[in-house]
Amino acid sequence: xxxxxxxxxxxxxxxxxxxxxxxxxxxxxxxxxxxxxxxxxxxxxxxxxxxxxxxxxxxxxxxxxxxxxxxxxxxxxxxxxxxxxxxxxxxxxxxxxxxxxxxxxxxxxxxxxxxxxxxxxxxxxxxxxxxxxxxxxxxxxxxxxxxxxxxxxxxxxxxxxxxxxxxxxxxxxxxxxxxxxxxxxxxxxxxxxxxxxxxxxxxxxxxxxxxxxxxxxxxxxxxxxxxxxxxxxxxxxxxxxxxxxxxxxxxxxxxxxxxxxxxxxxxxxxxxxxxxxxxxxxxxxx
Amino acid sequence: xxxxxxxxxxxxxxxxxxxxxxxxxxxxxxxxxxxxxxxxxxxxxxxxxxxxxxxxxxxxxxxxxxxxxxxxxxxxxxxxxxxxxxxxxxxxxxxxxxxxxxxxxxxxxxxxxxxxxxxxxxxxxxxxxxxxxxxxxxxxxxxxxxxxxxxxxxxx
Numbered sequence: 001x002x003x004x005x006x007x008x009x010x011x012x013x014x015x016x017x018x019x020x021x022x023x024x025x026x027x028x029x030x031x032x033x034x035x036x037x038x039x040x041x042x043x044x045x046x047x048x049x050x051x052x053x054x055x056x057x058x059x060x061x062x063x064x065x066x067x068x069x070x071x072x073x074x075x076x077x078x079x080x081x082x083x084x085x086x087x088x089x090x091x092x093x094x095x096x097x098x099x100x101x102x103x104x105x106x107x108x109x110x111x112x113x114x115x116x117x118x119x120x121x122x123x124x125x126x127x128x129x130x131x132x133x134x135x136x137x138x139x140x141x142x143x144x145x146x147x148x149x150x151x152x153x154x155x156x157x158x159x160x161x162x163x164x165x166x167x168x169x170x171x172x173x174x175x176x177x178x179x180x181x182x183x184x185x186x187x188x189x190x191x192x193x194x195x196x197x198x199x200x201x202x203x204x205x206x207x208x209x210x211x212x213x214x215x216x217x218x219x220x221x222x223x224x225x226x227x228x229x230x231x232x233x234x235x236x237x238x239x240x241x242x243x244x245x246x247x248x249x250x251x252x253x254x255x256x257x258x259x260x261x262x263x264x265x266x267x268x269x270x271x272x273x274x275x276x277x278x279x280x281x282x283x284x285x286x
Numbered sequence: 287x288x289x290x291x292x293x294x295x296x297x298x299x300x301x302x303x304x305x306x307x308x309x310x311x312x313x314x315x316x317x318x319x320x321x322x323x324x325x326x327x328x329x330x331x332x333x334x335x336x337x338x339x340x341x342x343x344x345x346x347x348x349x350x351x352x353x354x355x356x357x358x359x360x361x362x363x364x365x366x367x368x369x370x371x372x373x374x375x376x377x378x379x380x381x382x383x384x385x386x387x388x389x390x391x392x393x394x395x396x397x398x399x400x401x402x403x404x405x406x407x408x409x410x411x412x413x414x415x416x417x418x419x420x421x422x423x424x425x426x427x428x429x430x431x432x433x434x435x436x437x438x439x440x441x442x
Contacts, residue, residue, distance in 0.1 A: 001306050005351060025349055032348070041306070045306065047349065096413070101343050182417060
């Protein structure tokens with residue numbers, strides 16, 4: 001095994017282009033587990049922690065650009081204002097030690113259906129910035145990034161450089177089911193983002209399908225029928241929960257059954273929409 | 287490969303490090319610092335918690351090469367000579383140590399908590415220690431120890 005340590009983004013792209021089989025490593029919270037347990041022996045590790053720019057975030061072109069090396073602890077400490085949904089999800093990741101190391105970029109790279117970043121990124125309409133030496137930058141909407149279980153649109157010679165997330169213009173919530181409040185891989189999870197200016201609601205379902213995904217029919221229902229001036233119609237709320245559950249396609253596994261996940265998605269969808277709607281009405285009244 | 291890093295204030299080097307090796311393995315098996323414990327090897331138990339550039343991390347999830355040139359502080363580096371850190375003292379006095387396997391990680395993690403948050407609430411203590419498993423104590427004595435250490439550090 002080789003250990004590659006680029007110190008600039010250009011060096012990192014060159015290393016990935018020359019060694020497409022190398023595995024990028026950032027916080028190591030996924031990659032090192034696989035190596036420690038001998039389930040993966042990549043020909044090379046590509047350490048990205050020395051590429052300093054990856055640890056930075058900025059507001060660019062009206063979007064919050066979060067470098068692929070920004071740890072969850074920084075998302076929680078510095079980005080809870082513009083990205084409340086992602087920050088909430090970050091708070092549920094692992095433990096303090098894991099949140100000090102793990103990154104949203106790594107979560108995207110691993111592309112696990114259970115990754116906590118994915119539902120809020122989907123709900124907010126995030127776009128993933130990837131790059132290769134040969135073909136330059138590609139901007140991939142989160143909804144098109146996840147292709148299968150632990151499979152993403154990232155090509156072997158590409159690296160994730162950042163994720164661009166529109167700052168919240170309305171309330172956002174994340175909900176996650178697990179056996180305790182820490183160290184939990186989601187049994188299933190759900191994120192919601194209200195976009196009041198567009199009269200639209202974004203959704204993200206986690207750990208209840210082969211990939212993280214939006215509940216498109218549920219979003220369309222709200223776009224068509226939600227009255228943004230009024231309290232939530234209980235019948236509409238129920239239909240929203242049903243359509244979110246219908247968007248899920250879970251399996252039975254060690255963490256939970258498919259039937260439980262479908263049920264939990266409908267509950268979390270109703271709950272998060274209710275929380276967000278209460279905030280929305282409060283903001284309007286203020 | 288060779289890995290050179292600063293551990294507990296001293297520059298240390300290890301040769302023949304395998305590229306997939308963890309920082310934990312380097313500390314324990316190559317540098318003779320067995321304080322940090324090797325248990326789950328997947329970041330679940332917290333018993334290998336060390337400071338890496340001042341931030342507590344699971345040493346089992348840091349690739350050795352990522353620690354090149356970095357500054358590591360382990361449980362062995364908390365005491366001032368023979369004088370234990372207040373967190374270590376409090377763990378002893380409160381009976382927060384039974385088999386002792388989880389203790390080094392808990393002490394480093396509690397040490398970090400009190401550096402950042404000198405007067406933590408119980409909720410903050412629980413949150414800070416959420417990634418450190420103990421199968422003996424039932425945690426109550428550990429919480430007592432952190433409260434005691436917080437009071438003593440503040441009184442100093």
